[in-house]
Amino acid sequence: MQDWSPFQSVIDERLSDREIRLWMKRDDLLGGPASGNKIRKLKYQLRQAKKLNVRTLVTFGGAYSNHLFAVAGLGQALGLDTVGYVRSSSIPKNKTTNQLRKWGMKLIPLDRELYRKKEDISFLRDLQEQHLNSYLIPEGGSSQLAMPGIQEMVTEIREQCPTQIDYFVCPFGTGATMAGIAAELRYDEKVLGCMVLKGLEPKEMIRRFLPAESLAKTCHFVEAHYGGFAKCPAEVQSFIQTFYDVHGICLDPLYTGKMMKHLFELIDLGRFPRGSVIVAIHTGGLQGTAGYNERFGINLPIPKEILNLYEEN
Numbered sequence: 001m002q003d004w005s006p007f008q009s010v011i012d013e014r015l016s017d018r019e020i021r022l023w024m025k026r027d028d029l030l031g032g033p034a035s036g037n038k039i040r041k042l043k044y045q046l047r048q049a050k051k052l053n054v055r056t057l058v059t060f061g062g063a064y065s066n067h068l069f070a071v072a073g074l075g076q077a078l079g080l081d082t083v084g085y086v087r088s089s090s091i092p093k094n095k096t097t098n099q100l101r102k103w104g105m106k107l108i109p110l111d112r113e114l115y116r117k118k119e120d121i122s123f124l125r126d127l128q129e130q131h132l133n134s135y136l137i138p139e140g141g142s143s144q145l146a147m148p149g150i151q152e153m154v155t156e157i158r159e160q161c162p163t164q165i166d167y168f169v170c171p172f173g174t175g176a177t178m179a180g181i182a183a184e185l186r187y188d189e190k191v192l193g194c195m196v197l198k199g200l201e202p203k204e205m206i207r208r209f210l211p212a213e214s215l216a217k218t219c220h221f222v223e224a225h226y227g228g229f230a231k232c233p234a235e236v237q238s239f240i241q242t243f244y245d246v247h248g249i250c251l252d253p254l255y256t257g258k259m260m261k262h263l264f265e266l267i268d269l270g271r272f273p274r275g276s277v278i279v280a281i282h283t284g285g286l287q288g289t290a291g292y293n294e295r296f297g298i299n300l301p302i303p304k305e306i307l308n309l310y311e312e313n
């Protein structure tokens, strides 16, 4: 379904001072609407949907959601109808929702109270009755079936990395990406989840996908929300711009920008032993940068492919 994504060495003086070797797994370059962790998480769910021969994919997300973007784009490519329940009292007009409609996704607003029920059995049963012959995908594509796709990414990295890895680093939203990585780790490897939302209970969240025994050994969590999920303060914006100027890599304001900023802060603080080998996962999310720029009147770097897509609208 997708080719391997590139594996790129990041050379930076902040790293060389401490003899840290850093690589990025460039899943953002996988291309198409589901670049980043989305294609990894959705691959086996879509395979299952195809197997069940459903006509419609039904899922959930916010008004700038990377996940809705991925499902709408993949649904159109696969010839499936798509329905997106949007966490909002009405559907806002923005670059993301415009593109979702363009791909034919039917958007239905769900106020915050109802949205909270999106995992209740009775709510899901009602949805299934309303959308006959459909396949329900949880918010963020985060289900047990997301695991094998993420695990495949780790297998790719092992083939691509010339040396033994000490730490994997990823953004943490629902925890599914981190759980998939942890499920595939070898005894002496660790994964660091950078929590981009306030007030999460990461261990409980991870346990939904991964048995408790694997947790303590391998999983570490840090807060990297910089004021809250939808916030991207000036210090993060300026990190994203500088990272792009120096390395030519676009980072998004909500996930990967915060992860990389926090990772460099931890390195500066000496939290990683000298000589550590770190692999940071670029989980994509760059479609969201366009909407973020528009909303806040800023100009964070965006890949050409995404600019072109939005300019067609």
Ligand SMILES: Cc1ncc(COP(=O)(O)O)c(C=O)c1O
Residues within 6 Å of the ligand: 036, 037, 066, 067, 140, 142, 171, 172, 173, 174, 175, 176, 177, 178, 252, 255, 256, 283, 284, 285, 286
């Ligand atoms: C770009 C991006 N990175 C990281 C994440 C967090 O992944 P997870 O929800 O699996 O923790 C998300 C949300 O799914 C995302 O859109």
